[in-house]
Amino acid sequence: MAAPMNRLTVADTCPVADGVRRVRLVGELRSYTPGSHVDVLCGTDERGRPRWNSYSLTGDGFQPEHYEISVRLGSGGSRWMHQLRPGDVVEAGHPRSGLAPVQTARHHLLVAAGIGITPILSHFRAAETWQRSVEVHYISRDAAHADDLPGAHITDSRAEFWRGLDLTDQPLGTHLYVCGPKPLMDEVMTRARDAGWPPARIHAEHFATTPATGGPFTAHLRRSGTTVQVGENETLLDALQSADINIPHRCRRGVCGECVTPYTAGEPLHNDLYLHPSQH
Structure with a gap:
């Protein structure tokens, strides 16, 4: 590594x-x-x-x-x-x-689902330490760390969760932070955008991306001249490692960015959540 x-x-x-x-x-x-x-x-x-x-x-x-x-x-x-x-x-x-708080935010609106509470708890504890304005909405069946979140809105009901989360009436200068399963994150961010939130004030932490999909292809490594066959629904990283070619990597889920590699030709299928769409 x-x-x-x-x-x-x-x-x-x-x-x-x-x-x-x-x-x-x-x-x-x-x-x-x-x-x-x-x-x-x-x-x-x-x-x-x-x-x-x-x-x-x-x-x-x-x-x-x-x-x-x-x-x-x-x-x-x-x-x-x-x-x-x-x-x-x-x-x-x-x-x-991976999900840094914005120091100039006037209010921090923290939204979590399931084990997505972990980075949100870090934000909450920092806000408490530095006496920043903060609000937590948390939906979970088991409510891990509920005792560490005094004043948080915690529920296991989707209906109650959405009744409590008001994205249309927040203080000017509020920033939104979301972490949890992708469907809920997507819904929260979509509702925020529909309510007029600027993209720069919506922040998300992704745990994983979609599995590798796509047909087989051939990768030509320019520096070494090596050719590697990549199978259907196989990632390029997996194929390179199977060929005993090691490149820096970490998460294997398209989140951390450790394995970012330049390409000179072709149209790679991106399933990562690290690169901005403009970088694909």
């Missing part, structure tokens, strides 16, 4: 909701921008490749005594994370900003 690594020790873990476990890491820590994430090496995948997962830091970011993340149990990397115990050592990257 091209980016510097950091060895961190698990200080403690505990459940914060059904299927959600909080993990605190200590070691060489840095202050970070609220809404940042860290990449954690979560063992290897079924093909023996390093598995990197990105997790949002939930603290306020200022001179942290520990890095705190919350992990929903699933398959692969998240299951590996749930097996961690105090004293275990993990490899991680340094914090990277």
Whole structure:
């Protein structure tokens, strides 16, 4: 990996909701921008490749005594994370900003669904620390971290959620931050745009993108002269790694931007959420 690594020790873990476990890491820590994430090496995948997962830091970011993340149990990397115990050592990257608060905003409107609460919690804690105007709307079946969000509008009902979230009457200078499943994020952002919100005041944190789709093609690597066959519904990254050609990468989900690679010809199919459409 091209980016510097950091060895961190698990200080403690505990459940914060059904299927959600909080993990605190200590070691060489840095202050970070609220809404940042860290990449954690979560063992290897079924093909023996390093598995990197990105997790949002939930603290306020200022001179942290520990890095705190919350992990929903699933398959692969998240299951590996749930097996961690105090004293275990993990490899991680340094914090990277993905959903930074706008310092000049007069009001911060924070919207989360499910485990998307993690970067939103970081924003909320920072707003509380620095006494900024903030409002939280959170829809979830298990409401992880509900106790950490005093004054938040929390519900498990979509109807109640939309009744409580008023996008048409917000203070001048408000910025909107959204994180959660893509359908809800898209609906929130669409309603905000329809209500006249400027794009520059709508911010989103994406956890994943759509799977690779498309027909087979041939990739010609200009510098080495190598030719690589890419199969149907296979990513170029997967094909390169299968050919023992390694390039910098992290998330494998089109979110972090670590594997951005220039091309000289052809029309690549972009499924990422990192590049702006104008860069495709």
